[in-house]
Amino acid sequence: MGPVSRKGAPLAAVSWSGGKDCCLALMRAWPEFDVRAMVTMFDEAGERSRSHGLRPSVIAAHADRLSLISVSEGCTWDTYEAAFCRGLARVGALGCTHVIFGDIFEDTHRAWTERLCADAGLTAVQPLWAESTGALAREFIERGGS
Numbered sequence: 001m002g003p004v005s006r007k008g009a010p011l012a013a014v015s016w017s018g019g020k021d022c023c024l025a026l027m028r029a030w031p032e033f034d035v036r037a038m039v040t041m042f043d044e045a046g047e048r049s050r051s052h053g054l055r056p057s058v059i060a061a062h063a064d065r066l067s068l069i070s071v072s073e074g075c076t077w078d079t080y081e082a083a084f085c086r087g088l089a090r091v092g093a094l095g096c097t098h099v100i101f102g103d104i105f106e107d108t109h110r111a112w113t114e115r116l117c118a119d120a121g122l123t124a125v126q127p128l129w130a131e132s133t134g135a136l137a138r139e140f141i142e143r144g145g146s
Contacts, residue, residue, distance in 0.1 A: 005034040012098040012125065013037040013071070013091035015113070017051035018059060021102030021128060024140045026066075028127040029100045037069040037094055038062070039087040046074045069094060081116070088120040100125045104133060 005011055014026045016038035026035065040059050041050040049059060056072070063070035071090045075083035088099065099122050101113050110126060117124040128136055 007034045009034045010098050011036055011094070011096045012100055013039055013094070013096045014068075014100040015102070016040045016059070016062065017102070018049060018054045018062060019052055019102070020140050020145060021104060021136075022100075023102070023145065024136060024143070025100050025102035025125075025127045027143055029125060033098060033100065033125070035066075035068065035100070036096060037071050037091045038066070039084075039091055039099070040070065040072045041080060041084060041087070042072055042074045044074050044076050044079075046072070050075070050077075050080065085116055085120065088116060088122060092120050092122055096122065098123045098125050100127065102128055104128050104131060104136065 010033055012029065012033035012035045014022060014035055016022050029035065042048065042056065043050060046056060048055065059072065060070060071087050073083035073087045091099065099117050101124060103110055103113065103126055110129065114124045
C-alpha cells in the first residue's frame, strides 16, 4: 500500500524556486492538498538553484520549515527537462499525484509543465494562473510575505 494522506486530500509536491510565486501557490493549495515534497532544480554543480540562484542550504531551510521532503536535481539549461522529469518521477515514487506550480502566465510554459506532469502520471496544478500580478503581490503581502 502506498502513502496515505494525513488530510484525506491528494498527495502533492510543489515546484519550488524559493520565490514569491511558488510560495503563494503553496499557500493557496495547502488547504486542498496534502503537500509532502518540493522539487527544486539546481545548476550542474548543485551550488545554486536555477531560478533564483539560492544556495542549497536556503532551500533545505525552506523544506525544513515547511516540513517537506526536498527533491532536487542538478542540470545545465540544456539538460533541464530531463532532470525535471527525474524530479517528477521521484515525487511520484513518494506517492504524490499532483504538482503545484506558481506560474501566472506564459502559455507555452504551462503546456510544458502539464505535458511533463502527464507523462509522469501526475497532474499539474496552477493556482495563480492568469491572475493580476498586482493583486497577487498584494495577496502575498497581506498573507505576511515580504
